[in-house]
Amino acid sequence: MGILSKPLTSPALLNAFIKKYARSSSDLKRSPSITRIISTLLFLSFLVKFIRNRYFHPLSHIPSTIFSGSFIFSALSVYSGRSHYFLPATHKRHGKIVRVAPNIISIADKDAIHDILVKADYPKSKIYNKMELYNQHNLFTSCDKSFHKNRRRLVAPAFGLQYLRSLEPIMHGCIQVLIQTIDEILVDPTSVKRGKVLPPGHIDVCSLINRLSLDIIGETAFGHSFQMVQHDDHPFPKQMAELLKRSMQQAFNPWVRWLFPLDYSFLQFPIDQVKIRKDAGEKGRRADLLQYLIDAQANERVSGNGETGNDYEDMISGKLTDRALHTEVLVFLIAGSETSSTTITNTLMYLLKNPKTLERLREEIDQATANNSAGALPSYDQIRNLPYLTACINESMRLRPVAASGVPREVDEDANICGYTIPKDTIVLAQFPLLHYSEEYFPQPKDYIPERWLPGDESPFPPVQDHTFYPFSAGTRNCVGKNFAMMEMRLILASIVKTYELEHVPRQRTDYVQFITTAFATESYVVKMRRRKDMEAPLMQ
Numbered sequence: 001m002g003i004l005s006k007p008l009t010s011p012a013l014l015n016a017f018i019k020k021y022a023r024s025s026s027d028l029k030r031s032p033s034i035t036r037i038i039s040t041l042l043f044l045s046f047l048v049k050f051i052r053n054r055y056f057h058p059l060s061h062i063p064s065t066i067f068s069g070s071f072i073f074s075a076l077s078v079y080s081g082r083s084h085y086f087l088p089a090t091h092k093r094h095g096k097i098v099r100v101a102p103n104i105i106s107i108a109d110k111d112a113i114h115d116i117l118v119k120a121d122y123p124k125s126k127i128y129n130k131m132e133l134y135n136q137h138n139l140f141t142s143c144d145k146s147f148h149k150n151r152r153r154l155v156a157p158a159f160g161l162q163y164l165r166s167l168e169p170i171m172h173g174c175i176q177v178l179i180q181t182i183d184e185i186l187v188d189p190t191s192v193k194r195g196k197v198l199p200p201g202h203i204d205v206c207s208l209i210n211r212l213s214l215d216i217i218g219e220t221a222f223g224h225s226f227q228m229v230q231h232d233d234h235p236f237p238k239q240m241a242e243l244l245k246r247s248m249q250q251a252f253n254p255w256v257r258w259l260f261p262l263d264y265s266f267l268q269f270p271i272d273q274v275k276i277r278k279d280a281g282e283k284g285r286r287a288d289l290l291q292y293l294i295d296a297q298a299n300e301r302v303s304g305n306g307e308t309g310n311d312y313e314d315m316i317s318g319k320l321t322d323r324a325l326h327t328e329v330l331v332f333l334i335a336g337s338e339t340s341s342t343t344i345t346n347t348l349m350y351l352l353k354n355p356k357t358l359e360r361l362r363e364e365i366d367q368a369t370a371n372n373s374a375g376a377l378p379s380y381d382q383i384r385n386l387p388y389l390t391a392c393i394n395e396s397m398r399l400r401p402v403a404a405s406g407v408p409r410e411v412d413e414d415a416n417i418c419g420y421t422i423p424k425d426t427i428v429l430a431q432f433p434l435l436h437y438s439e440e441y442f443p444q445p446k447d448y449i450p451e452r453w454l455p456g457d458e459s460p461f462p463p464v465q466d467h468t469f470y471p472f473s474a475g476t477r478n479c480v481g482k483n484f485a486m487m488e489m490r491l492i493l494a495s496i497v498k499t500y501e502l503e504h505v506p507r508q509r510t511d512y513v514q515f516i517t518t519a520f521a522t523e524s525y526v527v528k529m530r531r532r533k534d535m536e537a538p539l540m541q
């Protein structure tokens, strides 16, 4: 009779069990070699896979990096947030098309990028699915064309120029708070919230503008200001940023999910905000993005296009359920805060490093606002068509595009790209940042020259060619918030340049990292500031 069939009640039986089944001391002595055998087998299996992927894969005819047989290098570069430094160097070495991982190809050819994004309009890669919230598809992460078409139809009008104009008072209110906060720090550097106390006259614009964009999107998408500029203590944006960074890392490195499980508990916040607004009914109405979505949901229900009640069916067909509202307002927060704020800080950085451009921009803004009463900030009508302001923003998005490593799409049928056969299901990275840095399309590509965006003789270079500049991507998956972002960036930049003298602070790190969007690696960019004479604040008079 086997030992396990007897109940283990006596010490004698226990001893017998140990003798029979536990490892003897000689087993233990042998264990290092077992470990060695296992690790050798693992290494061999990795090597075999690597060689098979590198040399016998359907994509092995494409110029490759040495690491293309495995995901390790691309995973590490994504994990560090610095793939945008690694990719240009790779293309420089291998040409316009490079295989960077077993099934990922990076493409830096102008016509091929236009084909991928616009003509063929390939779906987003399934990597995006890994960033889903509440287990729901959403406008940003969905790879399903029909879902995306429906959802985009419902959401896009919120970003129409006319509707956006109703957001101007909200943006202005938030910018006023920014100006007031900068003034307070200028008077008393220790009044800075949570950040480092800097020498008098020094302001960390990166931190303040990041917080400002969160307040603006909080007010417009949630109907709730996080008051980050004033207090910088709302937990939600920080938890959200952490979640994003982790989910991006985990999208490429699924094993990290096991080591660092994500905490989604704070996602109750948007649910509460939608409920508060709906419960308030007519009295709670406000002109903002959340109201637009609530109204769109009500209209769909009235017209008979509302939800069917089958959660799964409703989700995949893109209906505006309550869950969809929670998800989409979060998407606005994710897609609409750091993108704009980093671009604004980048633009200020380039202007300060190129003082003549700052001078020219200030003249343009001063002229446009010459009739303002003392201290008044620019209105959107005054600045929306200023060519040099737009040129300064474009030039900074050229040099530091938010999608700094391009955007991944998935080939949905066998295709021919740059003369190579690319099998179905291959991930193609539309590497448009490399077009932005190309001498062929942008003379003196490393220099900040906003004039290149001006019309006719005002530009020192031939006009910028079509399909060479993609700050907001292109095709059906282009940025739905482009108009919102341009309005916000113009208003904030014009207000800062109009109100303050700005001075470059040398010797600070300005390198950047990219997870979902880009950010200053140090999360800081310091500028010397003081009120301009004719813009003196009541506080300082």
Ligand code: HEM
Pocket (backbone or CB within 6 Å): 139, 140, 152, 331, 332, 333, 335, 336, 337, 339, 340, 343, 397, 402, 403, 407, 408, 471, 472, 473, 476, 477, 478, 479, 480, 481, 482, 484, 485
């Ligand atoms: C300077 C500011 C911004 C830049 C440079 C920018 C850039 C981009 C880019 C490159 C994409 C395509 C991403 C991809 O394919 O992976 C995108 C998509 C998107 N952006 Fe923006 N964005 C900005 C601001 C905003 C703002 C303010 C919002 C909303 C309030 C927003 C909402 C979205 C959404 C929802 C998508 C997904 C659209 C879709 O797939 O239909 N973005 N953005």
